[in-house]
Amino acid sequence: MAELFEARLDKMFAEPPAFEDAGVFAGDVQSKLNRNWATRRLVIGALGGIGGLIGVGQIVSSGVVGHMKSLAQGAPSLASFDLSHWHGRLGAGLSPATSGAMWLGLAAIGIALALALSRLIEDL
Amino acid sequence: MALKSTLPAMHDVELAALAAGGRRDAFGELVRRHGSAVRGLLRRMGAEAATADDIAQDAFLAAFEQITDFRGDGTFQAWVKRIAARLYVRHWRKAAHTDLLAETPEPDDAPRHDGEEGAAHRAALRIDLDEALRALAEPERLCVSLCYGGGLSHAEAAEALNTPLGTVKSHVKRGLDKLRRRLAQPEGDGGAERRVHG
Numbered sequence: 001m002a003e004l005f006e007a008r009l010d011k012m013f014a015e016p017p018a019f020e021d022a023g024v025f026a027g028d029v030q031s032k033l034n035r036n037w038a039t040r041r042l043v044i045g046a047l048g049g050i051g052g053l054i055g056v057g058q059i060v061s062s063g064v065v066g067h068m069k070s071l072a073q074g075a076p077s078l079a080s081f082d083l084s085h086w087h088g089r090l091g092a093g094l095s096p097a098t099s100g101a102m103w104l105g106l107a108a109i110g111i112a113l114a115l116a117l118s119r120l121i122e123d124l
Numbered sequence: 125m126a127l128k129s130t131l132p133a134m135h136d137v138e139l140a141a142l143a144a145g146g147r148r149d150a151f152g153e154l155v156r157r158h159g160s161a162v163r164g165l166l167r168r169m170g171a172e173a174a175t176a177d178d179i180a181q182d183a184f185l186a187a188f189e190q191i192t193d194f195r196g197d198g199t200f201q202a203w204v205k206r207i208a209a210r211l212y213v214r215h216w217r218k219a220a221h222t223d224l225l226a227e228t229p230e231p232d233d234a235p236r237h238d239g240e241e242g243a244a245h246r247a248a249l250r251i252d253l254d255e256a257l258r259a260l261a262e263p264e265r266l267c268v269s270l271c272y273g274g275g276l277s278h279a280e281a282a283e284a285l286n287t288p289l290g291t292v293k294s295h296v297k298r299g300l301d302k303l304r305r306r307l308a309q310p311e312g313d314g315g316a317e318r319r320v321h322g
Binding site: 005006008009010012013014015016017018019022023025026028029030032033034036037 | 148149151152155156159160161163164165167168177180181184185188252253254269272273300303304307
């Protein structure tokens with residue numbers, strides 16, 4: 001008897017009430033999810049940007065770019081030719097270390113754009 | 125990648141797997157399917173409508189955060205109901221109702237309706253249960269709803285409520301006895317020994 005009643009009670013509890021605003025509720029949850037997701041991406045992006053700036057700052061202050069250039073001088077290559085070529089055009093007036101950081105920054109932006117584009121395509 | 129149009133045809137476990145991969149639209153489909161069940165449970169536990177909806181939203185957001193914990197061993201609805209039930213208990217305890225658990229108020233046991241139980245159609249089941257639950261004392265209603273609607277064992281309910289196991293068992297027993305009378309179920313034995321899972 002007790003089991004029968006418990007089974008009946010289980011069945012009753014399993015029967016959800018009908019809500020006229022069920023769609024509104026689902027929409028609200030979806031909006032909160034999207035908002036949380038957007039906030040999270042913004043925070044991650046901002047932290048990544050700050051981290052990138054700190055990284056570039058560290059590279060510039062350590063003088064590693066100048067060191068690499070001096071190493072590359074003994075072995076001329078297409079890349080170093082291109083770099084010096086574009087450095088002459090874009091990096092005029094900048095110190096070697098600063099222009100190196102600029103190139104690194106541009107590369108980082110390129111990678112970030114590629115990642116963002118791939119994510120956008122995935123979302124679509 | 126699953127198209128949005130195929131989501132309604134997918135099983136809960138498949139949707140959960142997609143949601144675990146970051147597909148919020150897949151999780152949205154789960155909310156559409158089970159939102160009413162979770163909201164209904166919270167109201168049956170005694171939450172006001174607005175509070176129930178707020179906690180139900182929080183429960184779904186929490187479920188999305190920990191969706192990788194859902195292995196498909198039980199149903200998604202049972203899993204999210206347990207999350208919601210625990211959230212409501214936390215809310216209830218914060219509202220300093222804990223002392224009520226120790227009391228044993230005796231509400232009016234006079235049946236409100238008779239003769240409708242035989243119909244047993246779905247809408248009637250809901251109305252009967254909701255009305256019968258409203259007539260229980262708050263601790264009885266909470267304990268019965270936790271164990272039957274929320275799927276918690278007596279021990280889990282006791283832990284969530286931070287109350288001795290014996291107190292939960294006695295609230296469930298009294299609640300079941302009153303529900304049985306109100307729902308005009310043929311009299312059986314005490315029947316409070318709820319299955320213990322976990």
